[in-house]
Amino acid sequence: MEEQIQTLKPQVLTAIQTAKTLAEIEEVRVQALGKNGTITGLMKELGNMEPDKRKAAGQILNVFKTEVLTEIEAKKKALETAELNARLAMESIDVTLPSRPETTAGRVHPISQVMEEMLTIFGQMGFEMAEGPDIEDDWHNFEALNIPADHPARQMQATFFMEGDQKSLLRTQTSGVQIRTMETKKPPIRIVAPGRTYRKDYDATHTPMFHQIEGLVIDKTTTLAHLKGTLMEFMKLFFETDDIQLRFRPSFFPFTEPSYEADVGGALARNIGKEWIELLGCGMVHPNVLKNCGLNPDEYQGYAFGCGIDRFAMLKYGIPDLRGFFEADMRWIKHFGFLPTDVPTITNGLSMNGGNKKC
Amino acid sequence: MLVSLKWLEKHLDTTASVSEIVERLTMIGLEVEEVKDPSADLAPFIIGEIKTVIQHPNADRLKVLTVWTGTETLQIVCGAPNVRVGLKSILARPGDIIPKLGTKLEKGVIRGVESQGMMCAEDELNLGEDHTGIIELETELPAGTPITDVIKTDVILDVNVTPNRPDCLGIRGIARDLAATGIGTFIPEKREKLTDAFPSPIHVSITDKACHHFVGRYIRGVKNGESPTWLKELLLSVGLRPISALVDITNYLSIGACRPLHVFDADKIVGNLVIRSAQNGEKMMALDDKEYTLSEGMTVIADDNGVQSIAGVMGGTATAVTAETTCIFLESAFFTPESIARTGRLLNLVSDARTRFEHGVDPASCRSGNDLATQLILELCGGEASAPVEAGSAPTTQPEITFDFGLVEKICALSIPREEMVSILQALGFEVDHQRIRVPSWRVHDIKQPIDLVEEIVRIHGLNNLPEMKMRSETLPTGMLLPHQKRESIVRRTLAARGLNQAITWSFMDSRLAQYFGSKNVRIANPISSDLDEMRPSLIPNLLSAVKRNQDYGIKDVQLFEVGPEFYSAIPGEQRMVAAGVRAGSWTLRHFAEATRPVDVFDAKADAWDALCSMNAPQNLQVFRNAPSWYHPGRSGSFQLGKNIVAVFGEIHPSILKVYDIKTPVVAFEVYMDALPLPKPKGKTIKPLKLSNLTPLTRDFAFVMDKSVDAAKVIASIQNVNRDLISHVSVFDVYEGEHLPEGKKQLAFQVVIQPVDKTLTDKEIEILSTQIINLVSRNTGATLRS
DSSP: OHHHHHHHHHHHHHHHHHOOSHHHHHHHHHHHHSTTOHHHHHHHHHTTSOHHHHHHHHHHHHHHHHHHHHHHHHHHHHHHHHHHHHHHHHHOOOTTSOOOOOOOOOOBOHHHHHHHHHHHHHHHTTOEEOOOOSEEOHHHHTGGGTOOTTOGGGGGSOOOBBSSTTOOEEOSSTTHHHHHHHHHOOSSEEEEEEEEEEOSOOBTTBOSEEEEEEEEEEESSOOHHHHHHHHHHHHHHHHTOSOEEEEEEEEEETTEEEEEEEEEEEHHHHHTTOSOEEEEEEEEEOHHHHHHTTOOTTTOEEEEEEEEHHHHHHHHHTOOOSTTTTSOOHHHHHHHOBOTTOOOOSTTOSSOOSOOOOO | OEEEHHHHTTTEEOOOOHHHHHHHHHHTTOEEEEEEOHHHHHTTOEEEEEEEEEEOTTOTTOEEEEEEOSSOEEEEEEOOTTOOTTOEEEEEOTTOEETTTTEEOOOEEETTEEEOOEEOOTGGGTSOSOOSSOOOOOOOSOTTOBGGGTOOOOOEEEEEOOTTOGGGGSHHHHHHHHHHTTSSEEOOOOOOOOOOOBOOSSOEEEOOTTEEEEEEEEEESOOOOOOOHHHHHHHHHTTOOOOOHHHHHHHHHHHHHSOOOEEEEGGGOOSOEEEEEOOTTOEEEBTTSOEEEOOTTOEEEEETTEEEEETTTEEBSTTOOOTTOOOEEEEEEEEOHHHHHHHHHHHTOOOHHHHHHHHOOOTTOHHHHHHHHHHHHHHHHOOEEBOOEEEEOOOSSOOEEEOOTTHHHHHHOOOOOHHHHHHHHHHTTOEEETTEEEOOGGGTTTOOSHHHHHHHHHHHHOSTTOOOOOOOOSSOOOOOSOHHHHHHHHHHHHHHHTTOEEOOOOSEEOHHHHGGGTOOOOBBSSOSSTTSOEEOSOSHHHHHHHHHHHHHTTOOSEEEEEEEEEESOSSTTOEEEEEEEEEESBSSOOBTTBOOOBOOHHHHHHHHHHHHHHTTOOTTOEEESOOOTTEEEEEEEEEEETTEEEEEEEEEOHHHHHHHTOOSOEEEEEEEGGGSOOOOOOOSOOOOOOOOSSOOEEEEEEEEEETTSOHHHHHHHHHHHOTTTEEEEEEEEEEOSTTSOTTEEEEEEEEEEOOSSSOOOHHHHHHHHHHHHHHHHHHHOOEEOO
16 A cells, blocks of 8 residues: 555656646546545555554555645645736736726816905905996996096096996996995995906906906994905915015095005015005095995995906916906816815815816 | 106205105005106216217218227217217217117227217207207216216106096196105295286186186287297106197196196187087087087187187187287186086097096186286297286185094094194195184095095005004804805806816807897997997807817817806896806717717706706706707707796707807707795705615616607606606617607616515516506507517
């Protein structure tokens, strides 16, 4: 028996080692351990042996059998791995190919984005949002704002007039919303009103349609110092820098007295090689305007300001000129626009929270 | 308003530098928009003295000079006829930039002789127009002296005068404001006593209430020649062409003191002058050589022959002064701003006089203005003056304001000592008697109530000490936007997330295109151009223009949207908010893994639906096959809530695309945001989630039906069989054509059945299927495909 094993062992082990496929190794297994296998044959022979020899032979045979089984399993694993690897190699593809072009996100126009940024800040300061129509009447756009007919101030704003008997016009400023608000709401009033505005100007620095945001605060105690404080805080939050100076330069608007142009200095101005940049118009609401809205100017006072949203967008995001804002050029919108996920918040920082733009 | 520094110094005694003056003006509300200082350009040039002159060997008209610069001798070739030994002129050396040309002078060789510089003529340095020879300097200063020490150029400031400051449309007014800031001393006017040599043969009368005061003077024996150099230079410096002494004098007072005047040739006046309203149809040839047809309500100055001057705007040619004029009638009057503004606007006639009158000249200055002009005329043109004739009168008293000085602090939170406030007002010409403030006549148009005095005080005091006070709300602010305002933001981000890019296009458009989009003829009377003359009745037309522009740039696949108003009337408020979008070209770029496809109506439908959902649209919206005329009639539809159309979508009508010359199909949608009811405020809790442990199963059905049957109706029929069990119905195949009878289509549906309490038996599923087949058949005439 021992001899037989000695003869059989190298044959079986070699067969295992030289098997190249799972099928071959299975064949080896059947030959050795199948019903009529060589090892199975030896097992059967054990039964014919004398008990004392049988015990010794049985032990040897079992060791051999276990060894063969282990070898077969190991070979099987190795072959399986090799086969899998071969399949994986076959299946390999070029992952540097571009991914599927499922629609990429579009963009939000910078004017809308900046408008939301502004509303986010003013909302924090307790302002409410007010609205007015694009087509206005003379009362709300001029008369009530202390700009009577034939007043030279009317020439400051080239006005579009509507055909027809209504004497309607396209609002030249969002200031009409001040009147609409004060006509319907009693102080304290704290509103901002963004919207489209129109003037008959069209050149490198003017478009016949543009966007303004109007602010109005009316109560019994608000002063010019509050106006300065509000604007200062607004500028810092909006431009996201503390390197800001604010200068009030006396000017003239019929609906405020005193009236100022607010110039901004600091990093923003230095970046474009200037000391000051003219940014917005503001002032204390004129007593005549309060009277026109049925408010007693001895009792109520407050401030108003109006600024160009388009200009703020240009300054903050370095958009070099007005051309492009209203041309709906896809290249421009994709370049200067914002991701839909770029939602302005105070807590996250105002801008660029939406991740990288991919194209 | 252009202000010459030399002219300013006639009214203001100051040692301040140009930059100090500019800064001060800007900070008191007289913004300096530009400073023109020619001396900067002249800085490099020096005096050069000609030492020798010899004939150029190769050119008859050229001379070769040696010129002493004070440190060296240069050889210069020069063609000027007036070169001579000993002449001092202005020398430009290599490297200097010649102001007229804006280029650097370089060493050169002229006809074989080296030239190491240039002697300058007036025009080359922008000092005048003369080019007949080099400048001849009469100076004791030695060669090498910078010429800015010899020639004192004038500095010109372009001051932005706001409409409330007509007094600053005169240089004297600007000087007064500057003096009030302490930068110099205001120089009083020198008025001499005039002799009334004779009574005026021309009399004046006023019948138009727009003229409050008229002062005239007859001056005889004048000689209307050229003005003296000082006057011509001042006028030129502020951009006015000198005409003749008489005209120049009126301009001098108009610009210098905001006192418009007019001189008539007295010999051409027939009879007396009357200031009256024009009659309709009266005509006058004005000094701008245009004939104006006048109408009632315009104030004119007329003699027996008719209108001789459009009062306060422009005189007529018939009575204009000429070089031959010897007798004149000098007018100095006050017309109300409203009447002049109206006349000027109706005639579309702009003049220096109109600008001043419509902003408001000093109503008390008619007599003094006339006197000052007469004084100058006698001085420069000779002659003798009559006694003045007057009609109407200057205001006898100035308005008075009772002023609580505490108002400054109440409005501005700025504490200024009372003495300072008083002295500011006084420096500006106000008379202060305790709380009674008398307004100077030149400010009556602007200063009407206490707040105006606050502005004056704060303007001159400055805002350097203005504190910054913060505004805080007592409670933490919550959402500032009303529900409909919030929608705009949400819809923008939803559509952008769907791959659409937000455009902002004009609210107006071409009326010729508007007719294709249900034009309501909301026209602009004075459009910026004829193709932007109507308020858009829809957002689609401007978006289609944008598609065309983008495709012209080579961008074939366009995805744009806009959220903005459309207009249906010229009455304020008759506009509605719309979210609209367009897609053109392919859905995606070409890709190896997936075939691309052209955009189609279902993309637009999905855009509209997502937009609607983002605005919490009710889920029971119905889709109908109707849309406005600019959509393809067979490939468009609308979302309706009851009878209200809340959105439309579809392919754009091919004939519209033809109008725009767009070659690819375009799909579009319009969501009428205002038509959607606002969601009712309700609690924030989300309804409970019911998860079933039972596995859902699916069954497929293919029905054949008439083409006209709405798929939506089939789906609804299927769902109606058992809304508890049928959780979803989808259409996975649409077939028309071969193997089907004419006019038929086949739709295949997958029905998802979600058992509720227990697993369904085969029998129960069988019954459900039969019910589906029967109900669909009954409702739509469809048959199950055999």
